[in-house]
Amino acid sequence: MxxxxxxxxxxxxxxxxxxxxxxxxxxxxxxxxxxxxxxxxxxxxxxxxxxxxxxxxxxxxxxxxxxxxxxxxxxxxxxxxxxxxxxxxxxxxxxxxxxxxxxxxxxxxxxxxxxxxxxxxxxxxxxxASKAGLDELCRRHGTPTPRSAAVADRAALLALGREWGYPLVLKNLEAFTRLRAPVVGHTTLVRNEGALRELVADVPLSVLAQEYLPTxxxxxxxxxxxxxxxxxxxxxxxxxxxxxxxxxxxxxxxxxxxxxxxxxxxxxxxxxxxxxxxxxxxxxxxxxxxxxxxxxxxxxxxxxxxxxxxxxxxxxxxxxxxxxxxxxxxxxxxxxxxxxxxxxxxxLPSMLCWVARHRRPPQAVLPRAGTERGWLSLDDPLPAVAEACWFAGTVARRLLGRTG
Known part of the structure; x- marks a missing residue:
């Protein structure tokens, strides 16, 4: 050593x-x-x-x-x-x-x-990796987890929303189905039944509904x-x-x-x-x-x-x-x-959303001792430059998609 x-x-x-x-x-x-x-x-x-x-x-x-x-x-x-x-x-x-x-x-x-x-x-x-599988393991071994339910179709999901109330958290159920037939792009917070109806089509689903724990x-x-x-x-x-x-x-x-x-x-x-x-x-x-x-x-x-x-x-x-x-x-x-x-x-956009929500400056804005950055590194600068280009392209495509 x-x-x-x-x-x-x-x-x-x-x-x-x-x-x-x-x-x-x-x-x-x-x-x-x-x-x-x-x-x-x-x-x-x-x-x-x-x-x-x-x-x-x-x-x-x-x-x-x-x-x-x-x-x-x-x-x-x-x-x-x-x-x-x-x-x-x-x-x-x-x-x-x-x-x-x-x-x-x-x-x-x-x-x-x-x-x-x-x-x-x-x-x-x-x-x-399966949200339902994890829920079952947690219950078996006494590990606390939010109330969850695997839902197979839109009608069952709407009924669950009426029973549990809103907001409701939705997650893709299985590892590979999130790529092959995703119901949501990522963990998604649904605030009311109207939003749920717009989000979910009347087709077979592979989704986990989870209770919302307020931030x-x-x-x-x-x-x-x-x-x-x-x-x-x-x-x-x-x-x-x-x-x-x-x-x-x-x-x-x-x-x-x-x-x-x-x-x-x-x-x-x-x-x-x-x-x-x-x-x-x-x-x-x-x-x-x-x-x-x-x-x-x-x-x-x-x-x-x-x-x-x-x-x-x-x-x-x-x-x-x-x-x-x-x-x-x-x-x-x-x-x-x-x-x-x-x-x-x-x-940066996360901080701006925080300010809009709380009407005051966020905590932890400036760098501090012991900060590890996801992209920027003085001994390896090119990945940060490449990421800036990829990120700019992603933003531009989304903006064009909204205005096109």
Whole structure:
């Protein structure tokens, strides 16, 4: 072990594995940077040579593969195996979306010659990524979660809204159906029956309805872990989400690392109960009305904001994954604070929405010590430039779509 922490095995590369089209992903860039800075050669699946990840100076190589997530599983497995085989030696697989995590777990035998994977039960990532499956696991193991119900058609959803009342939260039910037949674009807050009728067509649905926990009476928290066999945590962190885009239900745009022993114990207890192995990103909402942390989502893979968290040895969940799968020990160490994570171009509209809602300046505007940025890095500037171009193009297309 060096003064900077445990040394990673530089002879074992890593592969960033993706299913679906999301070229602007700061989480993938974080994976590339954290492993490459530790001397590991990182390869990535990318949508184009101009994506921010593809332009990182830390990337050892990339393969252009434009997946929609609608392809047959066998096709996806063959393509990922071919990409991994070209690396020339077995690599640690780092999935950055639920579909990739599900695919890797369910076809582990096919990937075994090319990729190193945690010993997770084959069907567990799919159950955790499924909103209904997660709800069932939470109830079985006594982990609090908001009241939820899987709904198969519009009539049942309207009846549920009348029974529960509004607002109502809607989520796509399963990992792959959110790409193949999405009901909503992302976690969506529906405020009344009229809005629900406009949003949902009279067709078979794959959607989870969930009770709304009001933001003015809640706090958003997260836990990021890497667990070994049997759900034993090697590293585990907690933090609070400050802002998101879209507000209340979107991607984290600013978060702070805050040790929370009670929440950490609750997350670890659940991972042990289900025997989860691998990296995980759990979203919680603290209901201030009863003091209960309720589990909203369990992402069985690396979370986009994982670089918020590291221990005093500099080990985050991705480095812990690499250490564990290459047979190296992950030494225990306390969570490092203070640390802040910011996704700049998304945090600005989030702040403006906060001001419009509360009629006062938001907290945590200026950078502070220990700030980790999703895109900007002085030793790797091109991804931030590329993201600015992609982001400008996205905004322009949406504006033209509204005015056209």
């Amino acid at each position: 060096t003064e900077q922490g445990p040394e990673l095995d530089r002879s074992v590369p890593a592969l960033l594995v993706k299913v679906g089209h999301y070229p602007q992903h700061h989480g993938g860039l974080g994976v590339v940077r954290t492993l490459a800075r530790a001397g590991v050669a990182v390869h990535a699946m990318v949508e184009a040579p101009t994506t921010p990840v593809a332009l990182s100076r830390h990337l050892a190589g990339y393969a252009v593969y434009r997946s929609s997530g609608r392809e047959p599983p066998g096709h996806l497995v063959d393509e990922i195996c071919a990409i991994a085989e070209r690396i020339g030696r077995p690599a640690v697989a780092v999935p950055t979306d639920d579909e990739a995590a599900v695919l890797l777990a369910e076809h582990a035998d096919a990937f075994a010659p090319h990729l190193l994977l945690p010993p997770v039960a084959a069907g567990l990532p799919r159950r955790l 003015e009476r809640t706090e958003d928290w997260s836990t990021h872990l890497y667990c070994g066999a049997g759900g034993e945590p090697r590293v585990a962190f907690t933090g609070r989400k400050v802002r998101a885009w879209p507000p209340d239900s979107g991607v984290t745009t600013r978060a702070v690392a805050l040790p929370n022993r009670h929440l950490l114990e609750q997350a670890v207890r659940f991972c042990r109960a289900i025997g989860y192995a691998g990296a995980a990103d759990l979203d919680w909402r603290l209901d201030l009305r009863d003091g209960t942390y309720k589990l909203l989502d369990f992402n069985p893979r690396t979370g986009a904001q994982f670089r918020l968290f590291e221990d005093e040895h500099g080990v985050d969940v991705v480095r812990a994954l690499h250490l564990e799968l290459t047979g190296r020990r992950v030494p225990p160490a306390p969570q490092r604070t203070p640390r802040t994570f910011v996704v700049g171009q998304l945090d």
